Amino acid sequence: LADDLLPVTLPAPDEFLAAAIVQSGGRLVPPGPETTALVWNLQHKPDELKAALSTMSALKWVQLPSAGVDDFVGAGIVTEDFIWTSAKGAYAAPVAEHALALTLAMLRQLHKRARAESWGCQAGKTLYGAHVVILGAGGIAQEFIRLTIPFGIKVTVVRRTADPVEEAHRTIRTSQLAEVLPEADVLLLATPLTAETTGIIGAAELAALPKDAVLINVARGGLVRTHDLVVALAQGQIAGAAFDVTDPEPLPTNHSLWKEPRALITPHTADTADMIRPLLAQRIADNICRFREGKQLIGIVDPAAGY
Amino acid sequence: LADDLLPVTLPAPDEFLAAAIVQSGGRLVPPGPETTALVWNLQHKPDELKAALSTMSALKWVQLPSAGVDDFVGAGIVTEDFIWTSAKGAYAAPVAEHALALTLAMLRQLHKRARAESWGCQAGKTLYGAHVVILGAGGIAQEFIRLTIPFGIKVTVVRRTADPVEEAHRTIRTSQLAEVLPEADVLLLATPLTAETTGIIGAAELAALPKDAVLINVARGGLVRTHDLVVALAQGQIAGAAFDVTDPEPLPTNHSLWKEPRALITPHTADTADMIRPLLAQRIADNICRFREGKQLIGIVDPAAGY
Numbered sequence: 021l022a023d024d025l026l027p028v029t030l031p032a033p034d035e036f037l038a039a040a041i042v043q044s045g046g047r048l049v050p051p052g053p054e055t056t057a058l059v060w061n062l063q064h065k066p067d068e069l070k071a072a073l074s075t076m077s078a079l080k081w082v083q084l085p086s087a088g089v090d091d092f093v094g095a096g097i098v099t100e101d102f103i104w105t106s107a108k109g110a111y112a113a114p115v116a117e118h119a120l121a122l123t124l125a126m127l128r129q130l131h132k133r134a135r136a137e138s139w140g141c142q143a144g145k146t147l148y149g150a151h152v153v154i155l156g157a158g159g160i161a162q163e164f165i166r167l168t169i170p171f172g173i174k175v176t177v178v179r180r181t182a183d184p185v186e187e188a189h190r191t192i193r194t195s196q197l198a199e200v201l202p203e204a205d206v207l208l209l210a211t212p213l214t215a216e217t218t219g220i221i222g223a224a225e226l227a228a229l230p231k232d233a234v235l236i237n238v239a240r241g242g243l244v245r246t247h248d249l250v251v252a253l254a255q256g257q258i259a260g261a262a263f264d265v266t267d268p269e270p271l272p273t274n275h276s277l278w279k280e281p282r283a284l285i286t287p288h289t290a291d292t293a294d295m296i297r298p299l300l301a302q303r304i305a306d307n308i309c310r311f312r313e314g315k316q317l318i319g320i321v322d323p324a325a326g327y
Numbered sequence: 328l329a330d331d332l333l334p335v336t337l338p339a340p341d342e343f344l345a346a347a348i349v350q351s352g353g354r355l356v357p358p359g360p361e362t363t364a365l366v367w368n369l370q371h372k373p374d375e376l377k378a379a380l381s382t383m384s385a386l387k388w389v390q391l392p393s394a395g396v397d398d399f400v401g402a403g404i405v406t407e408d409f410i411w412t413s414a415k416g417a418y419a420a421p422v423a424e425h426a427l428a429l430t431l432a433m434l435r436q437l438h439k440r441a442r443a444e445s446w447g448c449q450a451g452k453t454l455y456g457a458h459v460v461i462l463g464a465g466g467i468a469q470e471f472i473r474l475t476i477p478f479g480i481k482v483t484v485v486r487r488t489a490d491p492v493e494e495a496h497r498t499i500r501t502s503q504l505a506e507v508l509p510e511a512d513v514l515l516l517a518t519p520l521t522a523e524t525t526g527i528i529g530a531a532e533l534a535a536l537p538k539d540a541v542l543i544n545v546a547r548g549g550l551v552r553t554h555d556l557v558v559a560l561a562q563g564q565i566a567g568a569a570f571d572v573t574d575p576e577p578l579p580t581n582h583s584l585w586k587e588p589r590a591l592i593t594p595h596t597a598d599t600a601d602m603i604r605p606l607l608a609q610r611i612a613d614n615i616c617r618f619r620e621g622k623q624l625i626g627i628v629d630p631a632a633g634y
Contacts, residue, residue: 113453113455114455117431117435117454117478120431121428121434121435122437124427124428124432125428125432127428128424128425128428128593129596130429130432130437130438130441130591130593131437131441133591133593134437134441134442134591135441136592137580137585137586138585139577139578139580140594141594142594142599142600143596143599144425144602146420146421146424147424148420148424166477169477170473170477171424171474271446273444273445273446278443278444278445279444284437284441285440286436286437286440287440287447287448288449289435289436289449292450294449295453
């Protein structure tokens with residue numbers, strides 16, 4: 021009977037994830053020749069992963085713990101030798117919630133009010149009926165659209181392929197981004213960091229946005245050219261920017277963005293460890309069941325596309 | 328034909344509201360014996376209103392411009408002599424949006440992050456599946472429930488009467504408030520300020536909330552005993568409080584709440600003048616049509632209940 025169980029290696033001790041693995045038909049084995057599936061629960065350590073892979077002659081599948089895998093892809097270890105899965109989509113709910121929190125905070129100027137030490141004047145915009153341009157068409161974009169249905173917003177999704185996102189009013193390709201920026205109330209970044217998307221928001225894109233637009237980034241800091249954002253905010257080219265991710269990350273303590281009145285920065289907490297814990301366990305369990313049943317895994321990474 | 332038109336007085340010049348009155352069958356007349364309907368577009372000036380009323384021998388109906396009319400009721404001028412209507416319900420959408428913005432901001436600790444000047448640790452709670460206790464069952468409460476449907480929250484409505492709010496999981500009477508406070512993740516105040524509700528949230532209610540609960544007030548500052556809130560926040564009895572209304576209002580510049588790290592204060596901007604302008608015009612137009620057709624007006628104030 022034990023032969024039916026999938027030999028899974030979990031490098032860092034974690035009783036919660038271990039239980040999810042065992043309950044879904046995995047059998048925990050030490051890293052080595054027995055490892056068929058590797059659940060990499062060490063965040064962002066591509067070098068250690070590379071070393072581990074060399075010891076696993078029977079390895080068929082690697083489950084990565086994060087939704088974005090740009091650091092693993094960048095290290096050149098995500099090859100066609102194995103099936104690679106990320107947690108993409110698994111954390112969409114808390115990240116989309118954070119994106120909505122940041123969006124409403126910017127529109128309602130809560131970042132300015134939090135810093136105020138006296139009563140002020142009326143200010144603020146509404147999300148009802150606003151035009152939100154979302155860069156990315158994955159789980160975060162889809163969940164953000166679902167969360168904002170009651171606000172009756174208009175959504176334009178900008179993505180790599182031409183496949184329309186059903187829930188959006190319009191889906192366009194990345195090459196058409198410049199066309200929609202002048203009509204955006206909110207520009208939400210929710211796309212993987214790849215060779216194509218690195219620095220995709222720079223001086224020209226920020227200048228194309230209306231002066232009262234806000235930029236929200238819950239994806240990766242490297243999507244935005246930080247220096248260009250600093251300049252655009254200082255000059256009032258956009259009304260504000262809220263971001264959960266920065267480049268460099270963590271943002272250094274002496275960085276000028278900490279003093280920028282139009283900026284609101286959260287320290288990569290859109291999906292906290294507490295929030296993702298049950299979501300990652302569920303994804304691992306689902307994928308172990310699928311692997312044992314010979315079904316397609318969820319969150320497969322395309323090494324060529326980089327996500 | 329002009330006899331069919333309703334003689335309406337609009338004391339402050341306002342072309343936008345004047346157009347709404349004329350388009351819905353009103354005829355603008357100066358304040359005096361001709362005035363049948365008075366659209367009081369001077370905010371919060373009960374003394375002036377009282378003086379105006381004494382000159383209007385034909386007056387039948389007074390439309391007040393705000394949703395809360397506690398100041399007019401408190402001045403003793405809202406009597407059975409005329410029909411009184413407020414804007415209650417008309418501004419529910421922007422106010423509920425503001426309540427959601429404040430709720431998400433507190434759960435995601437955006438008030439603390441806005442004040443931070445360096446990267447920090449992970450923190451934050453999610454709204455998904457949270458238990459929200461709403462004091463009040465009017466337009467704001469109903470719209471807040473509608474906006475948060477995608478989050479799958481559990482809502483307990485606390486109201487004066489026993490009539491259940493259909494969209495809530497549970498509706499209880501104000502006398503049962505103490506029973507549900509220990510289970511609240513969020514306590515949202517969205518009820519009129521009346522003799523019964525003044526100071527309804529004090530030391531005992533704040534102490535009954537869980538330590539990680541947050542208080543949101545978008546109704547009237549006087550619902551909360553300010554001194555008790557100051558103490559509860561300073562002692563960490565609750566995780567935080569965000570409020571658009573204060574007592575006293577405006578909150579004085581030297582008030583200790585401006586320095587309270589667990590507090591977030593917005594200056595009565597849940598419904599800005601820009602946001603309410605079209606909503607008030609629509610309400611006035613609807614009510615003029617109804618008055619001319621002999622139908623029941625929207626937003627009728629019960630002088631005895633005080634709202």
